[in-house]
Amino acid sequence: MAIRNIREYGDEVLKKTCKEVKEMTPRTKELIEDMLETMYDANGVGLAAPQVGILKRIVVIDTTGEDPYILINPRIVESSGEQTGQEGCLSVPGKFGIVTRPNYVKAVALDVNMKPIEVEGTELLARAICHELDHLDGHLYVEKAEGPLQDMTYEDEEEE
Numbered sequence: 001m002a003i004r005n006i007r008e009y010g011d012e013v014l015k016k017t018c019k020e021v022k023e024m025t026p027r028t029k030e031l032i033e034d035m036l037e038t039m040y041d042a043n044g045v046g047l048a049a050p051q052v053g054i055l056k057r058i059v060v061i062d063t064t065g066e067d068p069y070i071l072i073n074p075r076i077v078e079s080s081g082e083q084t085g086q087e088g089c090l091s092v093p094g095k096f097g098i099v100t101r102p103n104y105v106k107a108v109a110l111d112v113n114m115k116p117i118e119v120e121g122t123e124l125l126a127r128a129i130c131h132e133l134d135h136l137d138g139h140l141y142v143e144k145a146e147g148p149l150q151d152m153t154y155e156d157e158e159e160e
């Protein structure tokens with residue numbers, strides 16, 4: 001496993017649409033392991049493949065620090081409610097913005113064995129799912145932030 005370089009805001013790769021994963025290969029498995037290591041190393045709660053420069057529809061999310069979700073070709077199939085709160089991104093270091101997201105989200109995806117899975121979550125998990133899936137279509141939260149981005153203080157340094 002290896003920690004990969006996280007691409008930052010302004011990098012063209014973050015604006016591209018990612019391609020579906022058709023089959024699991026040793027190379028893709030290695031990418032996923034590296035994404036997990038990179039996310040944990042950066043104290044993030046989520047990371048999408050384009051953030052490490054790979055245009056594949058893969059995200060990793062872990063809002064608890066204990067049990068990561070690995071979502072391949074994820075798709076939101078249900079959402080409801082609304083939450084407005086702080087959101088950050090490992091590709092926009094040191095900043096956060098106020099973003100409104102659904103408060104509940106259900107997504108379908110494939111796991112590392114390319115078997116269908118379903119993930120549902122509220123609050124932070126719902127926010128993280130929306131945020132990470134946006135990355136796969138070349139979107140960053142800064143496009144949705146209400147008002148200017150703010151500088152992160154040390155204690156709320158937990159990024160998605």
Ligand code: NI
Pocket residue numbers: 088089090091131132135160
């Ligand atoms: Ni992000």
